[in-house]
Amino acid sequence: MATPTKNTAMYYPWHHFVLLPLALLMAGYTILRYTKVAGDDDQTARLWFSVAALAVIGFGVLVMLRQHYALQLQDRICRLEVRQRYFEVSGQRFAPLEKQLSIGQILSLRLAGDAELPALAQAAATSNLTPKDIQARITDFQFDAMRV
Numbered sequence: 334m335a336t337p338t339k340n341t342a343m344y345y346p347w348h349h350f351v352l353l354p355l356a357l358l359m360a361g362y363t364i365l366r367y368t369k370v371a372g373d374d375d376q377t378a379r380l381w382f383s384v385a386a387l388a389v390i391g392f393g394v395l396v397m398l399r400q401h402y403a404l405q406l407q408d409r410i411c412r413l414e415v416r417q418r419y420f421e422v423s424g425q426r427f428a429p430l431e432k433q434l435s436i437g438q439i440l441s442l443r444l445a446g447d448a449e450l451p452a453l454a455q456a457a458a459t460s461n462l463t464p465k466d467i468q469a470r471i472t473d474f475q476f477d478a479m480r481v
Contacts, residue, residue, distance in 0.1 A: 359388045360392045364385045411439065412439055415439050421447075434454075437463075438457050441464040442467060443477070444475050445474075446473025448473060449472060
């Protein structure tokens with residue numbers, strides 16, 4: 334079996350295929366209903382405007398929050414993982430290099446095998462390699478199928 338060389342998108346079925354489509358439909362329906370009564374100065378127009386606004390806000394919250402919190406937590410965990418792996422394979426702390434690296438660079442280093450991690454981390458810090466450059470130099474690619 335061939336080793337994958339890039340991460341693929343992961344889906345959470347309840348969020349992506351149930352709640353998000355329903356929220357989108359609700360937002361669309363309420364906006365459509367409001368446009369039919371827009372300009373009227375009555376309770377119905379105000380009610381549909383309020384419901385449409387809440388539906389759009391709810392849809393936006395669903396879209397933004399699900400990924401935001403998960404990725405922040407995963408970034409912290411990945412940073413700790415690279416720290417631990419770097420220490421295990423090199424016997425040195427990762428902190429001095431970590432201060433010179435962005436989170437994108439650290440996430441790319443995470444995909445490197447144990448044998449190449451110390452040298453690649455040094456090269457990334459001294460040469461300021463981009464995450465794509467780091468991934469291009471990886472020969473023992475450790476694919477991560479669990480990242481959201």
